[in-house]
Amino acid sequence: MLELRKDIFADERDDNLKEIGKGTQRQDMLGHVTGTSPYFDDHKLQGMLHLKVVRSAHPHARLRRVDTSEAERSQGVRRVIRASDVPRNLNTLLSLINFGKDDEPSLAVDKVRYKGEPIVAIVADSRARPTRRLPR
Amino acid sequence: MAKTPLQFRHNGRDVAIFVDGGTNLLVALRELIGDMTPKFGCGQGGCGTCSVLIDGELHLSCLTLAETVAGRSVETLDGLKEGPNLHPLQRAFADNFAAQCGYCTPGMLMAAKALLDRNPQPSRAEVVEAISGNICRCTGYEPIINAVLAAASGGRARA
Structure with a gap:
């Protein structure tokens, strides 16, 4: 016989268990209809920076040169992260399930292998668009 | 970049901010005024979650240049409540x-x-x-x- 732990939610409801057939208001509804439910984009942290990723426009191409000089000079840019800054990718799908060779780079090194592959990450004060210069 | 002064009514209250050229109304409301009730969904007018009323007319704030609301009245969900009571x-x-x-x-x-x-x-x-x-x-x-x-x-x- 299963023991019912009635003490756990004692402060949230009376425990007569007569809930069936009654409408129950959702706990998050008031926040939703007043627009006060916080979503990911609504957080403002102190000293918060924004990261934007420059991605490959080509499905398969050699990276001959990545020119970040203009981005580095742009106002508000704190850091330009290149592939050499993150030599090991600790969060590939394969590494998370502890399986197989872990060869997917965080940022493309010498070649992009799909359209949209990350090449450079730019950390800046605001989310205004960083300039991009990527000769192929 | 030179910023432009901008004044309008926000939920019945006069506000004055400085905006960069090209700033859209959604960014002005969320980041400069701090009204987080209009949401950023697609940013290209396809989803409607950034909708606000400008002089009572429905507009997509992500596609509205902030400077175009100068002197006008903008209503967001933040202003929908009637005092402590829900609309x-x-x-x-x-x-x-x-x-x-x-x-x-x-x-x-x-x-x-x-x-x-x-x-x-x-x-x-x-x-x-x-x-x-x-x-x-x-x-x-x-x-x-x-x-x-x-x-x-x-x-x-x-x-």
Whole structure:
């Protein structure tokens, strides 16, 4: 016989268990209809920076040169992260399930292998668009 | 970059900010005024969750240049509550389970308000038309339509 732990939610409801057939208001509804439910984009942290990723426009191409000089000079840019800054990718799908060779780079090194592959990450004060210069 | 001074009414309150050229109204509201109720969905006018009322007319704030609202009146979900009380539309949305994740709700409510302000007794088809620019990815359209109809009839009838 299963023991019912009635003490756990004692402060949230009376425990007569007569809930069936009654409408129950959702706990998050008031926040939703007043627009006060916080979503990911609504957080403002102190000293918060924004990261934007420059991605490959080509499905398969050699990276001959990545020119970040203009981005580095742009106002508000704190850091330009290149592939050499993150030599090991600790969060590939394969590494998370502890399986197989872990060869997917965080940022493309010498070649992009799909359209949209990350090449450079730019950390800046605001989310205004960083300039991009990527000769192929 | 030179910033432009901008004054307008925000939910009945006069506000004055400085905006960069090209700033859209959504960014001005969220980042410069701090009103987080209009949401950033697609940023290209396809989803409707950034909807606000400009002089009572429904607009997509992500596609509106901030400078174009100079001297005009902008209403967002933040101004919908009547003092401490929920607006009838908010009450109806809550009572009719018309929000699931809640991300489309600000836009849905503003679209519904724009409709009821000009047409207090809409038909079901008119409600569907009014929220047709707002995407609900939880696909809870039926409860939303029912909520707007319920608010229109004073919270009594269920269509």
